[in-house]
Amino acid sequence: MSIARRAVVLLVCVFWAAMPASAHKPSDSYLNIDTRGEQVEGRWDIALRDLEYALGLDGNADGAITWGELKSRRAVIFAYALGRLSLARGATCTTRAGGLQVTDHTDGVYAALDFSADCPDQGASLTVGYRLLFDIDPSHRGLLRLDSSAGTHTAVFSPARARQTFDLGSVNAVQAFLQYLVQGIHHIWIGADHVLFVLTLLLPAVLVRESGRWLARTSVRSAVVEVTRLVTAFTVAHSITLALAVLGFVDLPSRLVESTIALSVVVLALNNLVPIIPQGRWLLVFGFGLIHGFGFASVLGDLGLPAGALAVSLVGFNVGVEIGQLAIVAVVLPVALLLRGTTFYRLAILGLGSAAVAVVAAYWFVTRAFGY
Template sequence: MSTPMLRHLRHCGRQLLALGMLLWALLLPGAVLAHSSSNSYLTLSGSDGVLSLRADVHLRDVDLIFDLDADRDGQVSWGETQDRRAELLAWLDQGLQLSASGQNCRLGEADLQASQHADGTYLSAQWTPACAELGSLANAELKLRYGLIFAQDDLHRGLLKVDLPNLQSSALLSPERPEARVSQAQSSAWRVFGRYTIEGVWHIWIGIDHIVFLLSLLVLAPLQASRRRVTQWAPAQHARPVVLDVLAVVTAFTLAHSITLGLTIMEWLTPPADWVEPAIALSVVLAALNNLLGLSSLKRWRLAFVFGLVHGFGFANVLLDLGLPASALLAALGGFNVGVELGQLAIVLVFLPVAWLLRRTLFYRWVVVAGGSLAIVVLGTFWTLQRTGWLA
């Protein structure tokens, strides 16, 4: 075999290896995220001087710790859960601590039952805490610490909803922020705005489907579109058109998801939850296919706007899970939206300079644009099938 032919084969082999590594790198985080992250729902409420605390934890998460499936049939029954009642009560007791004015409250024994949420069966525990320093519920100064599941899944979150007389609030508890303070001071509009800004940033950074969709829209920006194949597009010569293109895409996406986010939160538009997530996954597939086929290359902002409307429904579902405070609804909505934009901006500021520097290379056009888009199509198709129930 001739030397030029060998060189060509080695070159093709290196490209295939790079494509395979990129595909693996993209698929692995998506699969892990799809199966490991989860939420628990916490509710702190009260009336007539009586305080109530409830925790709903997915049975799948409880099974990770206690191996509840005794008969190994692949399903966790309520009977199998009840058999471990004493251990579960002890686990819940050490994972939740409530205090009033700096003094620990006695939770007592929890009432355990099964409850249904959109994503499956949960273990629900409810307490009537006894707090010596509680005083009036309307002026309560409480602190809740949550530590369940964090050791097994660092993406796990506790979504706290507070419904006390003259005090409605919410918080997201994480390994980095396992405590929530509940008081009138903490429920001010500025504090709510700041807290939800953080949640918006975090949601973008852990939402791999939103990140992949955004990158699909940005990856062609440093190239000059033509009617030729994407891998033959010339590198952009000037930075200004590239920046304007990226600005148009991000602005269109922001405007679109802000519209549907607001409409959903105000309950003017409420699409079925089981429709939203598959639609988001499908938008990822179509955005990546647009890169491969070279369609509407100069009009990606239109694609960003159309599918941004769909992603806005997904953002709204997150906010609704958090339980928006009625007394500071606009502050929470505005803060979350600002957080989402800051999270997007951080991604753009990291990606765009690297893409600009690599735009003249075959690596960028073949591996990043073509190979990356192909990998995203595969990943998005997997998500779509998974979220529609075609894959378990």
């Protein structure tokens, strides 16, 4: 297989992987544990859609989970959740179910499970084992906030890190930073709308618009400069609103944010087909980047971290997002540079690819804005 064909296959694979039928916020749960008293107390927020998927809570199959349906399955829900959570403080703790409530997060309604744990040994560390939903959704993540006498610990549970131990006498800021860095990379890689936005802004960056036509840039350097300008604009913009949203200065409705993110992909893809803004695209990208930042903020905002832990988690998460974004650029840009002079690139990859992205993103916009 020639180098050009391999490049085409690679680019097509990137597009295919980034275009699922839907692209909503990844599955997360929010686990809060307080060890400051003699007894361990906890609250676990789990999305109703995830519990429905695992347990089938919608008894009459009408598409809505009522409080009555949720309450009638209380014992089943607690057995399912607490059976996938283990706590050990020197010795294994015994967990007990508490109250059941419902609460809202940015992506929908969650069941809030209160629980407590009796630990026979008041050890200096707490080991948490987390297995919720990993068997049916490997992309699920558990976001932990652990309060101890030393401060607040944060962590992210994944299939690869399903069991973690925390020193209750000190807070490891470096560990929190690294975990949220990984979470930031994970978040952008599985966020199809963010990935398609980056891909769609990259494709015409190796071309220049002249006399109503896309032509290949003669200089690799000029293409790299254009990509750098676009990626920098997106990075600066979403970093600003990510910080503002997480720190509580700005709060926008989730439906508005998610719908506008989908619309931004539509506009960018259509601009590739009918360039209304062929020059100075970085301004358009900066404006849309501000909206994407609010989307990135949903994970950290829902966790409700205190100021000390929030700063470390925010920086780590944002750095992770940038690393994930640069990894996409590192894959796509060399392929685009190699093929930029071909008719196939201009018609099939840029033309048909942008059209396909516009259709998929328009579908996301309709489902998010109107709830279809």
